[in-house]
Amino acid sequence: MTTESPAPRRTALDAAHRALGATMTDFAGWDMPLRYGSEREEHLAVRARAGLFDLSHMGEIAVTGPQAAELLDHALVGRLSAVRPGRARYTMICREDGGILDDLIVYRLADEEYMVVANAANAQVVLDALTERAAGFPGAEVRDDRDAYALIAVQGPRSPAILGRVTDADLAGLKYYAGLPGTVAGAGALIARTGYTGEDGFELFVRPADAVAVWEALTAAGQDDGLVPCGLSCRDTLRLEAGMPLYGHELTTALTPFDAGLGRVVKLDKPGDFVGRRALEEAAERAAAEPPRVLVGLVAEGRRVPRAGYAVVAGGRRIGEVTSGAPSPTLGKPIAMAYVDAAHAEPGPSAATGVGVDIRGSHEPYEVVALPFYKRL
Numbered sequence: 001m002t003t004e005s006p007a008p009r010r011t012a013l014d015a016a017h018r019a020l021g022a023t024m025t026d027f028a029g030w031d032m033p034l035r036y037g038s039e040r041e042e043h044l045a046v047r048a049r050a051g052l053f054d055l056s057h058m059g060e061i062a063v064t065g066p067q068a069a070e071l072l073d074h075a076l077v078g079r080l081s082a083v084r085p086g087r088a089r090y091t092m093i094c095r096e097d098g099g100i101l102d103d104l105i106v107y108r109l110a111d112e113e114y115m116v117v118a119n120a121a122n123a124q125v126v127l128d129a130l131t132e133r134a135a136g137f138p139g140a141e142v143r144d145d146r147d148a149y150a151l152i153a154v155q156g157p158r159s160p161a162i163l164g165r166v167t168d169a170d171l172a173g174l175k176y177y178a179g180l181p182g183t184v185a186g187a188g189a190l191i192a193r194t195g196y197t198g199e200d201g202f203e204l205f206v207r208p209a210d211a212v213a214v215w216e217a218l219t220a221a222g223q224d225d226g227l228v229p230c231g232l233s234c235r236d237t238l239r240l241e242a243g244m245p246l247y248g249h250e251l252t253t254a255l256t257p258f259d260a261g262l263g264r265v266v267k268l269d270k271p272g273d274f275v276g277r278r279a280l281e282e283a284a285e286r287a288a289a290e291p292p293r294v295l296v297g298l299v300a301e302g303r304r305v306p307r308a309g310y311a312v313v314a315g316g317r318r319i320g321e322v323t324s325g326a327p328s329p330t331l332g333k334p335i336a337m338a339y340v341d342a343a344h345a346e347p348g349p350s351a352a353t354g355v356g357v358d359i360r361g362s363h364e365p366y367e368v369v370a371l372p373f374y375k376r377l
Contacts, residue, residue, distance in 0.1 A: 013152075036231060042229075063114040067137040085110050102122040157376075185213055240326055300334035301349070302365065320341060
């Protein structure tokens with residue numbers, strides 16, 4: 001007897017994507033646009049002009065009440081009580097052994113109100129963990145708000161001008177990793193200056209019922225600026241160029257934040273205990289001594305593209321593994337992120353380091369570089 005998998009969920013913008021001829025794909029249980037035409041052209045549009053994304057598959061979780069800050073300080077590795085209302089913080093939720101359950105953005109909307117945004121594939125895991133960890137905090141409530149929001153992002157150097165045509169918000173005064181309430185095309189929205197592309201841009205949390213009107217208004221506002229709809233494919237190459245980790249690739253339960261080179265998000269100096277503190281203190285000591293592996297960038301000296309799971313080699317032996325790889329539309333070369341032995345993490349061309357990637361039995365030369373590959377001016 002076989003059990004059929006449930007049909008993927010559709011966002012409030014599903015009809016709009018199909019009308020645009022999007023290639024759809026099942027991603028984390030959602031039917032999402034992969035691309036609308038050329039993923040390379042979508043990528044380059046975001047770098048030079050602006051792109052419009054549907055990110056409604058992300059998981060919003062409300063944490064409210066007089067003990068909300070105290071709960072999040074206990075449940076997450078960051079010090080969320082120090083975040084001012086109107087600001088956001090990149091952080092992580094870990095297991096007791098320090099393994100990463102997910103990386104998160106947490107918005108403090110008011111003194112006693114936070115919104116935790118989890119990756120789509122991990123939203124239920126994060127919700128369950130926060131609910132369990134709230135047991136000792138009767139003054140905090142954890143609520144699943146995934147059905148309360150559609151999430152639309154406009155990213156790229158022209159995004160402030162485009163969004164400015166359809167909102168009453170003070171975008172010039174909105175700092176990076178900050179958010180404010182406002183209206184977009186007449187609809188109420190949380191307007192956040194955040195993103196996953198390496199460019200300036202905004203993420204707009206709106207009611208699902210308002211998503212189509214907001215999407216259409218932004219499309220019209222960006223017509224003369226070269227705004228294009230963008231799918232998940234170019235979002236992945238954009239974040240890869242920007243050196244941003246992806247859960248399931250650079251981040252897993254087998255790694256601590258210190259293993260991933262992101263120990264800065266762990267606030268070991270915050271008062272009180274928090275989940276994973278002891279394991280993370282030990283991980284910090286190991287990282288300070290000599291980390292076993294380091295996350296590095298790799299740039300191809302040829303044209304062959306590395307993929308996740310490919311072996312990184314030097315001197316005839318395996319020294320690491322590719323976590324993400326793709327052709328870089330901006331650099332015009334294949335690039336990858338990889339964990340390699342610390343002894344081979346020093347930047348340099350393959351002729352000097354001997355580092356290569358095993359691509360179907362052929363050891364292709366790769367230059368080791370510091371991350372990110374791309375940083376906007």
